[in-house]
Structures are given as structure tokens and as C-alpha cells.
Amino acid sequence: MTAAPTSDAPARVFRVFIRATPEAIWDAITNPEWTERYGYRAPMEYDLRPGGAFRARSTDAMRSMGGPDTVVDGEVIEADPPRKLVQTWRFLWAPELVAEGFTRVTWEIAPSQGGVTRLTVTHEVAGAPRTTLILVGDDEMGAGWPFILSDLKTLLESGTSLQGS
Amino acid sequence: MRKRTDDDRVFKALADPTRRFLLDRLHLRDGRTLTELESALDMTRFGVMKHLRVLEEANLVVTIKSGREKLHFLNPVPIRLIHNRWIDKYTEHHVSALADLKAKLEESA
Numbered sequence: 001m002t003a004a005p006t007s008d009a010p011a012r013v014f015r016v017f018i019r020a021t022p023e024a025i026w027d028a029i030t031n032p033e034w035t036e037r038y039g040y041r042a043p044m045e046y047d048l049r050p051g052g053a054f055r056a057r058s059t060d061a062m063r064s065m066g067g068p069d070t071v072v073d074g075e076v077i078e079a080d081p082p083r084k085l086v087q088t089w090r091f092l093w094a095p096e097l098v099a100e101g102f103t104r105v106t107w108e109i110a111p112s113q114g115g116v117t118r119l120t121v122t123h124e125v126a127g128a129p130r131t132t133l134i135l136v137g138d139d140e141m142g143a144g145w146p147f148i149l150s151d152l153k154t155l156l157e158s159g160t161s162l163q164g165s
Numbered sequence: 166m167r168k169r170t171d172d173d174r175v176f177k178a179l180a181d182p183t184r185r186f187l188l189d190r191l192h193l194r195d196g197r198t199l200t201e202l203e204s205a206l207d208m209t210r211f212g213v214m215k216h217l218r219v220l221e222e223a224n225l226v227v228t229i230k231s232g233r234e235k236l237h238f239l240n241p242v243p244i245r246l247i248h249n250r251w252i253d254k255y256t257e258h259h260v261s262a263l264a265d266l267k268a269k270l271e272e273s274a
Contacts, residue, residue, distance in 0.1 A: 012195060013227045013238035016246075017171070040266060065267045093270040120227065134269045143265050146245035154249065 012136050014121045014145040020156040022109045022117050026082035028152055029107055032057070038155045039148035042071055046087075052076040054087050068092050074102060084108055089123070091131055100128040119152075121145055171224070172250075175243045178223035183208070184216050188225060191239035198234050 018025060028034040032043030035056075042056040056072035063069070074088035085107040091097035104124040112118045123145065125132040135144035155161040178184055187202055203213045217237065220226040227240045 010196065011238075013229060013240060014242055015224055015227045015240050016242045017224065067270075091270075097270070122229070130272075133272070134266065143269070146241045149242050150245045150249050153246065 010126045011122050011124045012132070012145070014123075014149055016119050016149045016153050017112060017116050018119060018153045018156050019116050021115075022082040022111060024156060025109050025117055025119055025152075026085075028156060029085065030081075038151040038161045046076060046079075046085075048076060048079040048081070048085075050077060050079070052079070054089075074105075077104075082109055089131075091134065097130055097134075100131050103128050103131055119149065121149065171243065172247060174223040175225065175247060178219050178225055181216070181219075184220055187213075187216060187220065188239055191226065191237060195238050196229075196236040198236060202237065 020028075028038070030044070030046045030048060032045055035042065035044040036059070040062075041059050042062070043059075044056050045054065047053045052075065054072075054074040054076055055070045058067045058069050058071050062071060070092055073090055073092055076085070076087050078084060078086040087105050087107075088102040089105045090100070090102045106120075106122045106124075108118075108120045108122070110118045110120075123135060125135070151161050179188075183206065186206070190202060190205060191197060199210070199213065199217070202217070203210055206213055217226060221228060224243050225240055227238045228235050229238065230236075
């Protein structure tokens with residue numbers, strides 16, 4: 001896999017199977033006390049109703065790198081706990097990212113077999129090549145969603161994330 | 166014998182040149198139909214479907230229905246999990262992930 005992926009795909013899909021209940025996964029996605037324990041560790045704040053605000057607050061590490069207080073903002077489009085969350089997503093770190101505007105993220109949580117739950121994240125990134133690069137990664141697994149979702153699985157299944165908190 | 170694990174399924178799926186070729190096609194452009202994937206291979210439709218099923222069982226390919234069509238997406242998460250298990254164990258992972266994020270954000274600026 002050497003060639004760069006095209007950034008004009010209308011959506012990217014990421015799926016992980018986690019040994020946890022749908023409720024536990026819903027909490028881990030929507031509760032800032034959970035989101036600061038995996039991935040990039042930004043506390044995610046959701047007002048879980050249609051039209052409600054979403055924002056990812058900066059971590060100390062991000063601020064020390066010159067990041068803004070809010071790194072991502074957006075709006076809740078649909079909240080159906082613990083099954084489905086649809087939201088918009090816009091990076092605020094640089095003017096060029098802000099200019100790409102809002103992309104759309106759909107989280108789908110479905111019970112699988114044997115106490116395992118399937119989490120699927122669909123990110124509609126058409127027209128947002130820079131956002132795509134950050135969340136998909138130029139090598140498709142260096143960072144972004146695969147990093148966040150694999151760390152979420154590790155945290156929920158083992159109680160510790162990769163950093164070991 | 167012990168139960169087949171998720172990792173076993175990923176390695177089995179990757180241990181075949183046709184399946185790696187299908188993943189490479191999706192890596193170049195995601196969200197393809199069976200007909201599109203089939204057109205690049207000298208193989209029956211049924212044969213391609215069988216390979217895609219192995220990739221789907223390994224969670225390396227995710228299919229989404231779009232109207233009458235089924236679109237195939239490359240899912241890199243299982244490869245990332247293997248990477249975490251054998252590589253990140255020995256590195257300061259979080260630090261490098263954040264540095265990488267910063268580099269990408271600045272590339273955008």
C-alpha cells in the first residue's frame with residue numbers, strides 16, 4: 001500500500017469490535033471524562049439533542065503546541081443512545097481547516113455476538129481534503145480514527161489505554 | 166486447539182495475493198462496488214465474492230448499502246490493533262501520536 005489514497009472519497013468507514021456493552025461505548029464516546037482517557041484525549045462536550053452544540057476542548061499538550069482552546073466544533077444532528085449519534089465536525093486549529101467547513105460523522109453502535117459490540121464510524125469528508133488527511137492519515141493507519149478507535153477498544157477491554165492511564 | 170482470534174483472521178486474510186490486491190484497490194479509491202473490483206481481476210464474480218467475504222470476516226473490509234448497491238470500504242483498524250500490540254508496546258505512543266497530529270495540522274496551515 002504505497003500510493004496515496006485519494007482524498008475525494010465521499011466517506012471513510014472505520015469499524016471496531018469491542019467487548020463491552022453498547023451503553024459503555026456510548027458513554028466512552030459522549031462523556032468528556034471518558035474521552036480524555038483515550039486517543040488524543042481531548043474532552044468532548046456534547047449537548048445530546050438535535051441542534052445541540054459539540055466541542056472538543058484542547059488538552060494542555062495541545063495548548064502547549066499552540067492549539068486553540070476549542071480544537072473541534074460542530075452540532076449534534078441525531079442522538080439515539082446507545083445506538084446512533086450523528087454530528088458535524090470542523091477542525092479549528094488552522095484557518096485552512098476552518099475554511100473546509102463542517103464534515104459529518106455518524107457513530108453506529110450495534111450488539112454483535114458473545115458480549116461484543118460493533119462500533120462503526122462513518123466520516124463524510126467530501127470537499128475536506130485536509131480534514132481527511134488528519135483523520136484518515138496518509139498511510140491510513142498512522143493516526144486519526146484508527147488510532148482513536150483502537151485505543152478506545154484497548155481502554156474498554158483492559159481498563160488502560162496505550163499510554164497506560 | 167485454541168479458538169481462532171481476530172488477529173488470526175487478519176493474518177489469514179492478508180496471506181493471499183488476490184486479497185492484498187483487493188485491499189490495494191480500495192486503498193487507491195474507497196467505496197467500490199463488486200463490479201468495479203471484479204473488473205480488475207481475471208477471476209469469476211463468485212471467486213471475488215469469496216475473497217471479499219474473507220476480508221469482511223477479518224473486518225478489513227466493511228460494506229455499506231447505498232441504494233441498490235453494496236459499497237466496499239477498506240477498514241484499517243484491525244491492522245492498527247496489530248500495530249499497537251507488537252510495536253507501540255515499546256514506544257512512547259501517545260507522545261508520537263500527538264506530535265504527528267501537530268505536524269499534520271501545521272501542514273494544513
